[in-house]
Amino acid sequence: MEHEDIERGRVLTRREVLAALGVGGGALAAGRWVLGTGTPLAAQADGIARALPACVAKPEQTEGPFFVDARLERSDIRSDPSTGTVSEGIPLTLRFNVSQISQGDCAALPGALVDVWQCDADGVYSGVEDDGAPESARDRHFLRGYQHTDEDGLARFTTIYPGWYRGRAVHVHFKVRTDVSGQPYEFTSQLYFDEVLTDRVHAQAPYAARGQRPVANADDGIFRRDGGERLMAQVSETDHGYAATFDLGLDLTDAETGQPDGRSGRRGGAGRPGLG
Known part of the structure; x- marks a missing residue:
């Protein structure tokens, strides 16, 4: 078919x-x-x-050690389901526009499962064993959840602007799962944010109490090595915080990319492969 040579990884x-x-x-x-x-x-x-839909192929990045397949179907992921406690932080709305690339054509991908997980304003992930994190966080599931894309390929989440932790730039993890002819297809990557915006947000409570983040995007090995510049969220300010949009095109014929990820262990030290 014509147009098969259209470069992947950019807006048509x-x-x-x-x-x-x-x-x-x-x-x-x-x-x-x-x-x-x-x-x-x-x-x-x-x-x-x-x-x-904006048909944009993006690079995969590591799942990291903090994915928990908790199967929490919800749009607002700020609270812990067991306690109702809401994570403090500046509100952030995430919009994932997911489309399917096929031989140069582009169409919305409905019914795909989009998982999101991230750390809180103190750099803590819920539901995992992590050195330095409060033990109480291990039994919690704040800042985790999934949605199915609608008929327009859109999945929406309400969360908070992420904090930072040692060894990584500020980011949000996401995973898109669907199936192709009965076979599972899984795409995993991470979202990053503009440095000036992050500095502005982290100068406010509750982030400011932790001080300046030590790792910028350009200093993050995963960002540099795995195409982080193509994984920047498009963020705008709202009356209550910020809204971020991310366009993603998936080539469902790419069996290698669609292989399910292996599950990781604990966070490694700065610069080590275990970092998520």
Whole structure:
């Protein structure tokens, strides 16, 4: 099929979208109109291009040692289900736009399971054994949860802006699971944030009590080695905090990428492979 050589890992350009739709440049230059619509072909194609999901292939990154398959289906992941205690921090809304890439075409991927997990403002993960973390956090499941993508390929979460911990830049983990012809497909990676924004957030309570984070994005080995610059969340300010959007295109024919991850152990020291 044509357009199979479109580079993965970037937003399709308007010209590439038009080509995939079979709209030639000559037709645009001639100012042709779509029959029965009263709309110039170029304007019609622009509208279609804007309506298409952003088909962006992104690099996988390590699952890390803190994934817990707790199967907590919920949109607001701030609280611990057993105690109702809500994690303190500046509210952050996450929107994952998940689409499927297939031979140059792009379509929303409904029904995919999107897991999110992260540390709290003090750098603590729930539900795992972790040196230096309160023992009480081991039996909790705050800042974890999953949603299924809707018919538009969208999954939404309400969380908090993440804190920091030793050896890593500020990040949020995510995992997308679906199946292809009855076989499981799993994509795991991490989201990162603009340095200036993180400094602004971490200068406020409750983050400020921990002091300056020691690792910036450029100093994080996982960020540098595994394409972190292509995993930056697009963040905007809201009345109550921040909203982040992340567009992700999955090639479900890529069996190697879709292999389920192995489950990890505990956090390693700074710079060691166990870091998550």
